[in-house]
Amino acid sequence: MSSFETESLNQSIDIIREFKKTDNTFFLGARVDRIDPSGRSGLLRWKRFAKKPRFAFNQGDFRFEPTRPWTFPNEYAEEPALPFELSFVSPRTVRLRVKTRPGVLDSRSSVMLDGELPGDEHESWSRSASGDAGEGGETAGPIVWSSPFGSVTIERDPLRFVFRDGQGRKLTGTYHYSDTTCLVNSEPTPFSFVRSTSDMRQALAASFCLSPGEKLYGCGESFTRLDKRGQKIDLWVKDAHGVQTSQMYKPVPLLLSSRGYGMFVHSSAPMTFDMGCSYDEANVLYCADETLDLFFFFGQPKDILSEYTALTGRSPVPPLxxxxxxxxxxxxxxxxxxxxxxxxxxxxxxxxxxxxxxxxxxxxxxxxxxxxxxxxxxxxxxxxxxxxxxxxxxxxxxxxxxxxxxxxxxxxxxxxxxxxxxxxxxxxxxxxxxxxxxxxxxxxxxxxxxxxxxxxxxxxxxxxxxxxxxxxxxxxxxxxxxxxxxxxxxxxxxxxxxxxxxxxxxxxxxxxxxxxxxxxxxxxxxxxxxxxxxxxxxxxxxxxxxxxxxxxxxxxxxxxxxxxxxxxxxxxxxxxxxxxxxxxxxxxxxxxxxxxxxxxxxxxxxxxxxxxxxxxxxxxxxxxxxGHPMIRTLFFEFPDDQTSWTIEDAYLFGSDLLVAPLLEEGSARDVYLPPGRWIDYQSGLHYEGRRWQTIEAGNVPVVLLVRDGAIIPHAALAQHTGDINWDDIQYRRFASVPERTGECGGYYYHPLEQRLYELRDGKDGVYKTGR
CATH class of the missing domain: 3.20.20.80 (Glycosidases)
Incomplete structure (x- = not known):
């Protein structure tokens, strides 16, 4: 049987299965073998392992054990040294590429990217290193590359890539096989690749540590729980036949973390993201490609999506x-x-x-x-x-x-x-x-x-x-x-x-x-x-x-x-x-x-x-x-509010409207309100944020709230958008203290003039200033 088999036509591929097969050969990232003078590229040494059975107290498991190849002619590396490279796309974005076969790392442009990548922005990053390089680099200290927003450390032996925020707090890092504290040393899957015995095809496991309480989001139009922590998702385009399975019409190999980072795997090969499902503290990105091409983003969700869409493109505004x-x-x-x-x-x-x-x-x-x-x-x-x-x-x-x-x-x-x-x-x-x-x-x-x-x-x-x-x-x-x-x-x-x-x-x-x-x-x-x-x-x-x-x-x-x-x-x-x-x-x-x-x-x-x-x-x-979405999770606008990261049954429509649909029979529902004050669009009632509120829906059966201090532009009633008078716009001011002026604001984009206006309130009403 060849690798990556499925039971029927166009079924999603679970890459993890290749890492479970005991007849495959495993190469675990061991150390940095050599780093060139730039400190950004070199060779990684991979140690060869096999999975061997272990029996204890009437239970069988499989463990990693070092193994030697049986090959002829004897010209194949037992522990190959293969290329890697770090590059810097922006002060917030690092690119890590790792090959699993000998050869030069190519530019790897693709239709996924919006044109060519910008040149290497390493001027925004400063380098520091500790220790002197020994022969082969094995005894040298780590190399740290830093920008105002974060850092990446190359730890040479044992091999690790460690990412920290601008204050030095560890965000995540790769798993070396010696890091496991599990009694079975094959859990979690370390930073590694597997070679299939059946057809020599290879797949990567980019294994990263997770922190207690960390939450993960993204993966495309995934209909499962919004927080992907604890889930395993196959990224394979598939007719999902509905919206209540793990299959996806629109998978996207992008993850955002509540700790302030994101990752994009730049590949179209089948992938499986195991986000603390098989092992709670490990986020393993399995990719059936022979090159890992990973973009790492530093920042909050707004920063991450702006960085990601700068690479892959942003949505133009569709017609009115x-x-x-x-x-x-x-x-x-x-x-x-x-x-x-x-x-x-x-x-x-x-x-x-x-x-x-x-x-x-x-x-x-x-x-x-x-x-x-x-x-x-x-x-x-x-x-x-x-x-x-x-x-x-x-x-x-x-x-x-x-x-x-x-x-x-x-x-x-x-x-x-x-x-x-x-x-x-x-x-x-x-x-x-x-x-x-x-x-x-x-x-x-x-x-x-x-x-x-x-x-x-x-x-x-x-x-x-x-x-x-x-x-x-x-x-x-x-x-x-x-x-x-x-x-x-x-x-x-x-x-x-x-x-x-x-x-x-x-x-x-x-x-x-x-x-x-x-x-x-x-x-x-x-x-x-x-x-x-x-x-x-x-x-x-x-x-x-x-x-x-x-x-x-x-x-x-x-x-x-x-x-x-x-x-x-x-x-x-x-x-x-x-x-x-x-x-x-x-x-x-x-x-x-x-x-x-x-x-x-x-x-x-x-x-x-x-x-x-x-x-x-x-x-x-x-x-x-x-590159921001029009419908937004609460944490997208309120990343410092911990409860907002848990809400999946309400959303922000743009920056100023909060929508809580009636997801079951009834005329009222409990709604979590983020920090600040919120005003009911239909009833005019005011609510304090950072707490749960039971709110009655209005004539239109939905809970619709406006952020305190927002100015929302409105049009007169029309039967179609071509019938709207865009020069006759009403600017509705939503303020919890109506008599106080000068504290409300908003924007209005005139579609015919193609001009953005800033809205501010004053004693005589709302003022409009062109930008």
């Missing part, structure tokens, strides 16, 4: 209309249905900007051929133009998989646009577009461009999680490395042609990988219809925001079946108080299908979003400049 409501279902199948829905939205005075046509706009449902059904859409171009005059943009579903019955199947095969296996055959039943092939990208973009020229505003970039691992891609890589990159390439292809054709940066994508945030926006997949799924959706959105994604949406009310009215009613304000809002899933989704009472509730919630549109768009613009 995309921040309006999207109305959809599975699926509108005719021009008549689309026009009828548009008319009823306006008739019921429900603000809306986008109508999405899902899988049914082709002649055959689900069979993507980029052509409107001639039997059900009489004149698509005229329909799109008419909708535009009513204030609606049109969004269309599509996917990159083509079944044998699809008329495009033969063309894709004949032109060499599909992924092949090592034998030149299709690795699956479908023809799957190979986006690493420039010719495929051109063909695909030509198909989309024709629709964009008809007036289509955006495409739903669905699926993308099933790129075959056994494929051989045009890039020269196998699916082992291309699988996780597939959604990034797919996102880019659709986003680039949309921007080139319409001038607007917008897609609606389900799958993603590190770097996909450059191509907004993404939604949370196929949520179940339950309270637990609503809570899991929130965790996923918060986790994705902590992984570099500014914008996020989800299917309001759940996707899989018809939403129960009571659940839909509670889910609605949560879905309308995130960056982008879409009603989608099994029909019906349109509010009039639930009755007049629900229409009233729906309208009131939608109107709340549209009144807040100046605030929403301002926060979108500000967030895009820093």
């Amino acid at each position: 209309w995309s921040f309006g409501l999207w109305m959809s279902r599975i699926t509108y199948k005719s021009e008549r249905e689309v026009r009828e829905t548009a008319g009823l939205l306006r008739q019921h005075r429900i603000p809306c900007d986008v109508l999405h046509l899902d899988t049914g706009w082709f002649e055959k449902d689900w069979q993507c051929d980029y052509t409107f059904s001639p039997s059900r859409f009489n004149d698509a171009q005229t329909m799109i133009a008419d909708l535009h005059r009513q204030g609606f943009r049109t969004s269309l579903w599509q996917l990159p998989y083509f079944t044998p019955s699809n008329e495009l199947f033969a063309e894709i095969i004949d032109r060499g646009l599909a992924i092949r296996d090592a034998d030149g055959e299709l690795p699956t039943e479908d023809a799957i577009l190979d986006f690493s092939n420039p010719e495929t990208v051109r063909w695909y973009q030509q198909k989309l461009a024709g629709l964009l020229k008809l007036g289509v505003g955006a495409f739903k970039v669905d699926f993308g999680e099933a790129a075959p691992r056994g494929g051989q891609y045009h890039s020269g890589k196998s699916g082992f490395y291309e699988h996780n990159l597939y959604p990034l390439r797919y996102n880019q292809a659709a986003a680039d042609i949309t921007r080139q054709t319409t001038g607007e940066a917008i897609i609606w994508a389900r799958s993603a990988w590190a770097g996909s945030q450059r191509y907004p926006l993404h939604w949370g997949g196929d949520a179940e219809i339950s309270d637990s799924a609503m809570a899991a959706s929130l965790r996923g959105g918060l986790s994705l925001g902590l992984s570099g994604f500014t914008y996020w949406s989800h299917d309001i009310g759940g996707f899989t079946r018809q939403s129960p009215e009571a659940l839909y009613r509670r889910w609605l304000p949560f879905g309308l108080l995130v960056s982008h809002s879409r009603c989608h899933g099994a029909p019906p989704k349109e509010p009039w299908e639930y009755g007049d009472g629900f229409v009233e509730s729906f309208r009131e919630a939608a109107e709340l979003r549209y009144k807040l549109m100046p605030y929403i768009y301002t926060q979108a613009w500000l967030s895009s400049k820093t």
Whole structure:
């Protein structure tokens, strides 16, 4: 059996299994063998071990024991010395690269990074060393590189990389095999790599120590508990079939720690992060790559995301209309249905900007051929133009998989646009577009461009999680490395042609990988219809925001079946108080299908979003400049408040609004309020922070609070964003002591002027100053 086997097609890969196999060979990081004069690169010596059985008191375990190779010819290093290098990207970012085979460390640029990395910023870092280098460097003292924000120490023998903050407090460090105090010396997995006996493939274990009480966050759109400490997560792009498993549509190999640091593993190979699951004090980042390329960030969450997105790119602001409501279902199948829905939205005075046509706009449902059904859409171009005059943009579903019955199947095969296996055959039943092939990208973009020229505003970039691992891609890589990159390439292809054709940066994508945030926006997949799924959706959105994604949406009310009215009613304000809002899933989704009472509730919630549109768009613009998420964990704004690090059922929408959805039946809920005073948006009641409060929801069934001292810009009611008068904005001042002036502030970004204004209060009202 070869390494990294799975039981069925496109299952996630648990890298830890390779480190458990007793027939594999293990190389444990032993010492620094040599450091060059710069003090930033050299050779690491790796000691060869095997796992041997140990029996004691009727229990069997496996321990590391030194072993010698049995090879011929006798020309292979028993304990190899292999390259490593430290480089400094910024005063807050260190890059550590370690090879597990002989050779030179290359620059390792990739599509995950936003262009080329900046030059080595070692001028910001100062070096100190203790002791004199002995022969081979084995007896020399440690080398310390420091910046104002932290330091990294290279301890030579035994080998350790130790990271400290600017005050000298240890944040974390790598595990040497001699550090274990466990009775079984193979726990925790030390800083090491494994070589598979079956095919010589190698994988790394970057093992770091954890502190008591330390919390970990990130990993992409993970729906499990927000704090990943104690969890094991496979980072493998996969159709999660919902939001209540550990599988992810959007894994991202980025972690943030409550101790003030973050780590990004720059690779597309399969990974497994064991974050204190197998061993409580060890955070082991398993990566099935032969080079460890690790970026280490110093700082609080805001600092870390700004540093990370400076490397991998930030989200441009999507077009203004995309921040309006999207109305959809599975699926509108005719021009008549689309026009009828548009008319009823306006008739019921429900603000809306986008109508999405899902899988049914082709002649055959689900069979993507980029052509409107001639039997059900009489004149698509005229329909799109008419909708535009009513204030609606049109969004269309599509996917990159083509079944044998699809008329495009033969063309894709004949032109060499599909992924092949090592034998030149299709690795699956479908023809799957190979986006690493420039010719495929051109063909695909030509198909989309024709629709964009008809007036289509955006495409739903669905699926993308099933790129075959056994494929051989045009890039020269196998699916082992291309699988996780597939959604990034797919996102880019659709986003680039949309921007080139319409001038607007917008897609609606389900799958993603590190770097996909450059191509907004993404939604949370196929949520179940339950309270637990609503809570899991929130965790996923918060986790994705902590992984570099500014914008996020989800299917309001759940996707899989018809939403129960009571659940839909509670889910609605949560879905309308995130960056982008879409009603989608099994029909019906349109509010009039639930009755007049629900229409009233729906309208009131939608109107709340549209009144807040100046605030929403301002926060979108500000967030895009820093790489920060629009929906934020409480600790993102309050990192010094320990309780805020534990909250996963409420969030900040931008910098000044706190949202606590009703995640179960009832009209009130307990809410933890961070430091400061908070004002109920609907009732006007004031609450003290740094404590739990029981708060009643308002007419819109959600607890919505405003930070004391905030000025929130509001718009007059409009039926779509194009109808908003951006020169007639109301600036609402939220102050716990109304008679005191000069203490409130905020921002307003004028979308037509493309200008940011600072807002301050005074005796005569709110003053606006251009910046």
